[in-house]
Amino acid sequence: MPSLVPPSERYKASFLDAVREAQASGSGLGDTLTWNVAEAEADFGPLLAALRRFEPPAELPQGYVHSEYRWLVEGDTYLGRVSLRHTLNDRLRQFGGHIGYEIRPSARRQGYGTQILALALGRARDLGLTRVLLTCDVDNLGSRGVIEANGGELEGEFRLDFYEKPIRRYWITL
Numbered sequence: 001m002p003s004l005v006p007p008s009e010r011y012k013a014s015f016l017d018a019v020r021e022a023q024a025s026g027s028g029l030g031d032t033l034t035w036n037v038a039e040a041e042a043d044f045g046p047l048l049a050a051l052r053r054f055e056p057p058a059e060l061p062q063g064y065v066h067s068e069y070r071w072l073v074e075g076d077t078y079l080g081r082v083s084l085r086h087t088l089n090d091r092l093r094q095f096g097g098h099i100g101y102e103i104r105p106s107a108r109r110q111g112y113g114t115q116i117l118a119l120a121l122g123r124a125r126d127l128g129l130t131r132v133l134l135t136c137d138v139d140n141l142g143s144r145g146v147i148e149a150n151g152g153e154l155e156g157e158f159r160l161d162f163y164e165k166p167i168r169r170y171w172i173t174l
């Protein structure tokens with residue numbers, strides 16, 4: 001059974017394979033597509049530190065909220081990642097919401113996206129959240145499927161002045 005774990009050195013090889021996959025296919029969240037794999041291969045510490053930099057009790061730069069990354073893994077295999085924002089700010093309320101996720105290209109369409117969100121909802125509940133916001137592009141059918149499979153209730157479709165595509169906002173009550 002896959003589980004959610006904090007990012008760690010144990011999954012380095014598999015994680016970097018997944019980043020290579022995403023970069024080769026051009027399909028992944030923005031930071032995945034820009035990570036420098038050669039640098040991370042030589043020294044994984046800075047990447048792990050970057051992933052942990054918004055966890056409580058870290059002092060936050062202006063405009064940021066506390067958040068955490070968790071990885072979906074099975075054995076030593078990295079399958080995907082989720083980011084869980086502990087609160088919303090004005091920007092996240094419009095775009096981004098509480099939870100964002102990504103499944104490595106070779107593991108898609110096998111139910112892992114639905115599982116990573118289900119596990120993240122459990123973690124959000126443990127953190128005391130009672131309702132979470134999720135947003136996705138209107139044309140991101142995979143993400144829509146993941147959210148709807150987890151009981152997402154559609155708030156509506158919106159156009160934002162700082163983002164090129166129409167988006168959907170969903171709420172899930174925990």
Ligand SMILES: CC(C)(COP(=O)(O)OP(=O)(O)OC[C@H]1O[C@@H](n2cnc3c(N)ncnc32)[C@H](O)[C@@H]1OP(=O)(O)O)[C@@H](O)C(=O)NCCC(=O)NCCS
Nearest residue numbers: 101102103108109110111112113114136141142143145146
């Ligand atoms: C979106 C994403 C996480 C989906 O992950 P996944 O593991 O493929 O999702 P699942 O296998 O759990 O699929 C969930 C549902 O969506 C459907 N689905 C998944 N990908 C799809 C696609 N590309 N087109 C249409 N439907 C799709 C599945 O068929 C499934 O529906 P079903 O249960 O009725 O069969 C994955 O495509 C991804 O990482 N994309 C890039 C990053 C991203 O877009 N993140 C979300 C940002 S909001």
